[in-house]
Amino acid sequence: MTVIWSGLTVGAVYALVAIGYNVVFLATGAFNFAQAALMMIGVFVAYWGLVTVHWPAVAVVLFAALVVAALAVLEERLAIRPVRSVEGHLVTTVGWATILIGGVEVIWGPDDRTVPSQFGEDSVSVFGGRVTPNGLFLIGLAIVLAAAIHLWLRRTMLGLSCLATSEDAEAAHLAGVNVRLLSILAFAASGVIAGAVAICVGPETLAYQGLGSALALKGFAAMAVGGFGSISGSVVGGMACALVEALSARYLGGNYPDVAVFVLLAFVLLVKPTGALGVTRERVV
Amino acid sequence: MPHEVSAYRRFMPSPRRRLSAAAVLLAAASLGLTACGSSGSNTAADTGGSTNGTFDIVDLEPLSGPLAAYGQAGQQAAKAAVDVLNKSGGVLGQKVTIKVVDTAGTATQAATALQQVLNSGNKPDLIMPGATGIEGTATVPLICGAGILSIGSPNVTSLNDPSKYPCFFSTAVPEKVPAGVLGEYAKAQGWSSVAVLTATDAYGASVASEVIPAIKGQGISVTAATFDDTQNNFVPTLQRLKDSKAQALVFNGQGPVVSLILKARQTLNWNVPVVGDLGVAASPAVTATDPTSRDLLAGVKVEIYHEMLYVPEAQQTPAFKAFQSAMLAQGKIDKPLITYSGHYDAVMLAATAAEQAKSTQATAMEQALESLQVPATPKWIQLSKYEYSADNHFPAGSSGDFSIVDPTPLSNGQMGKPAS
Numbered sequence: 001m002t003v004i005w006s007g008l009t010v011g012a013v014y015a016l017v018a019i020g021y022n023v024v025f026l027a028t029g030a031f032n033f034a035q036a037a038l039m040m041i042g043v044f045v046a047y048w049g050l051v052t053v054h055w056p057a058v059a060v061v062l063f064a065a066l067v068v069a070a071l072a073v074l075e076e077r078l079a080i081r082p083v084r085s086v087e088g089h090l091v092t093t094v095g096w097a098t099i100l101i102g103g104v105e106v107i108w109g110p111d112d113r114t115v116p117s118q119f120g121e122d123s124v125s126v127f128g129g130r131v132t133p134n135g136l137f138l139i140g141l142a143i144v145l146a147a148a149i150h151l152w153l154r155r156t157m158l159g160l161s162c163l164a165t166s167e168d169a170e171a172a173h174l175a176g177v178n179v180r181l182l183s184i185l186a187f188a189a190s191g192v193i194a195g196a197v198a199i200c201v202g203p204e205t206l207a208y209q210g211l212g213s214a215l216a217l218k219g220f221a222a223m224a225v226g227g228f229g230s231i232s233g234s235v236v237g238g239m240a241c242a243l244v245e246a247l248s249a250r251y252l253g254g255n256y257p258d259v260a261v262f263v264l265l266a267f268v269l270l271v272k273p274t275g276a277l278g279v280t281r282e283r284v285v
Numbered sequence: 286m287p288h289e290v291s292a293y294r295r296f297m298p299s300p301r302r303r304l305s306a307a308a309v310l311l312a313a314a315s316l317g318l319t320a321c322g323s324s325g326s327n328t329a330a331d332t333g334g335s336t337n338g339t340f341d342i343v344d345l346e347p348l349s350g351p352l353a354a355y356g357q358a359g360q361q362a363a364k365a366a367v368d369v370l371n372k373s374g375g376v377l378g379q380k381v382t383i384k385v386v387d388t389a390g391t392a393t394q395a396a397t398a399l400q401q402v403l404n405s406g407n408k409p410d411l412i413m414p415g416a417t418g419i420e421g422t423a424t425v426p427l428i429c430g431a432g433i434l435s436i437g438s439p440n441v442t443s444l445n446d447p448s449k450y451p452c453f454f455s456t457a458v459p460e461k462v463p464a465g466v467l468g469e470y471a472k473a474q475g476w477s478s479v480a481v482l483t484a485t486d487a488y489g490a491s492v493a494s495e496v497i498p499a500i501k502g503q504g505i506s507v508t509a510a511t512f513d514d515t516q517n518n519f520v521p522t523l524q525r526l527k528d529s530k531a532q533a534l535v536f537n538g539q540g541p542v543v544s545l546i547l548k549a550r551q552t553l554n555w556n557v558p559v560v561g562d563l564g565v566a567a568s569p570a571v572t573a574t575d576p577t578s579r580d581l582l583a584g585v586k587v588e589i590y591h592e593m594l595y596v597p598e599a600q601q602t603p604a605f606k607a608f609q610s611a612m613l614a615q616g617k618i619d620k621p622l623i624t625y626s627g628h629y630d631a632v633m634l635a636a637t638a639a640e641q642a643k644s645t646q647a648t649a650m651e652q653a654l655e656s657l658q659v660p661a662t663p664k665w666i667q668l669s670k671y672e673y674s675a676d677n678h679f680p681a682g683s684s685g686d687f688s689i690v691d692p693t694p695l696s697n698g699q700m701g702k703p704a705s
Contacts, residue, residue: 006549007518051575110354114577115577121577123553131552210541214517245517249525253510254511
């Protein structure tokens with residue numbers, strides 16, 4: 001059961017990255033490869049706030065959310081808006097991620113940092129397996145956040161505007177949706193999510209400059225397995241990828257986790273190309 | 286003249302022209318083959334190093350990327366060694382110069398950067414091949430092909446092959462010696478079963494190939510597992526080892542994975558004694574000072590080079606004092622000494638070899654290293670002596686060069702300074 005808990009904890013981190021990917025994808029159709037790097041920035045800001053300047057947790061959460069949201073909005077202005085094509089977005093967002101990683105190295109140097117948990121460092125026994133209180137909180141946070149965003153997308157005007165834009169941006173624009181403002185808000189929201197959760201992600205991942213790269217691909221795999229554009233699929237995909245990783249490490253050995261995730265991804269894409277909870281859309285022409 | 290004939294004459298030159306063209310082609314081909322032959326050979330030629338009256342060093346380091354901490358430390362140490370040499374008259378009266386080149390810690394970048402150095406026309410006297418085995422395996426063949434001496438810290442067994450790489454001498458003791466120390470320590474602790482966790486990269490494989498037999502050779506059973514550096518979750522891997530009921534854990538690793546492994550151990554509440562290898566001792570995790578990091582080190586010991594153990598100033602050797610003074614003039618010494626010492630010693634070994642050979646020719650320095658006479662006051666600091674031979678270009682080392690200690694915050698790179 002400990003292996004399952006560890007998989008679910010890491011899966012929650014993957015899910016949060018995938019949620020960030022999907023929020024931007026739904027509103028703009030763009031894939032933001034820098035989302036994981038934005039989360040890395042949030043983790044470093046959380047470390048700085050907690051360990052260097054000893055701020056209370058609430059202040060650290062708010063400050064990290066603000067900083068990362070600002071960087072995300074700047075990314076939208078510099079790396080997304082001037083570029084029209086999806087292929088171009090892939091290149092510019094990878095470039096933005098590279099800038100963020102370089103910035104971390106300049107500011108904090110190359111050493112890794114331990115981010116203290118807000119719930120204590122000792123693990124507890126739950127259903128016969130050991131898990132940290134921070135890990136339990138992270139799992140719950142990912143599920144609650146995904147549920148909240150899922151409901152918001154379907155029950156609010158702004159959320160429905162996002163879904164409309166993701167389906168047909170031109171039609172949404174003609175219907176009066178401010179597509180440009182929606183894009184800015186989506187990036188800001190993804191930045192707020194990445195920054196706010198960083199205080200819980202950091203204790204599980206450490207703060208180190210390779211974190212962005214480590215999470216980017218796994219977050220993408222989570223998104224692909226769960227379904228592009230599906231917020232609830234982000235959680236399903238994240239948990240599935242991390243559990244497969246954990247179980248293969250436990251029972252097969254250290255050479256197999258990445259292979260196992262790749263096999264899962266290939267299987268899902270072969271059986272259901274839109275992902276586990278992705279939806280195939282039809283248009284009447 | 287008929288059209289066909291004039292066309293023939295346009296495309297088929299006269300016999301005299303054909304002979305001249307053939308001669309030119311033959312000469313060009315000969316030159317090309319000669320160049321290929323000399324650059325493809327792994328035998329160091331007596332081509333010597335720089336010809337501008339200085340002893341030139343090129344230091345390949347990972348100044349960027351995930352290994353940047355190690356590269357920047359290596360750069361500082363190499364420059365400190367150059368300063369110490371120049372203050373005492375240089376090498377054979379020649380001023381020592383150093384150029385540091387970034388490899389980004391990858392084999393591709395290291396080879397590309399080295400090729401640019403080799404193509405620049407200024408042949409150095411010494412090339413330090415990178416901080417890690419990843420860089421060393423890419424650069425050492427090229428350096429030896431160019432006939433230049435290479436000394437450095439890459440500790441990969443495959444590079445200890447003087448027949449293939451006659452130019453390369455390592456400052457790192459072969460893994461067999463520190464592995465033997467780990468085995469003896471496990472025996473002394475009375476452990477009957479030990480878990481061994483190593484990385485799947487070249488260094489981890491090298492450690493596993495020596496540590497596991499060394500521990501088994503003491504009559505101790507071993508359960509082994511591996512991890513990939515890209516793993517984000519180490520709990521399952523440690524659970525696998527915990528289930529073996531091992532009485533202790535020995536592990537290797539560098540950088541963030543060390544903290545992640547120790548955190549996973551804490552999550553599992555697996556309180557067996559832990560011993561980290563030389564790579565672990567050089568990681569930020571074991572020398573951090575914040576309470577969260579120190580909590581992870583309960584029950585953890587690390588294996589270190591003996592020179593990393595704190596010695597009061599009054600008992601320091603002249604070489605160590607010169608090292609420390611030069612390092613502090615460059616900047617702080619805020620990493621474990623092992624991060625610096627191999628690079629510092631590489632420069633000092635080259636200088637000593639040149640002095641004993643009375644020459645800066647690559648072959649002469651190589652031969653001097655193979656029969657190195659230890660001076661009364663050696664300039665190096667990492668080992669008490671470096672013993673190479675024609676068959677072995679890694680220092681022999683001895684168990685006395687290593688200690689297994691509690692990790693403490695560093696004091697100028699050393700562990701174990703008593704709290705004031």
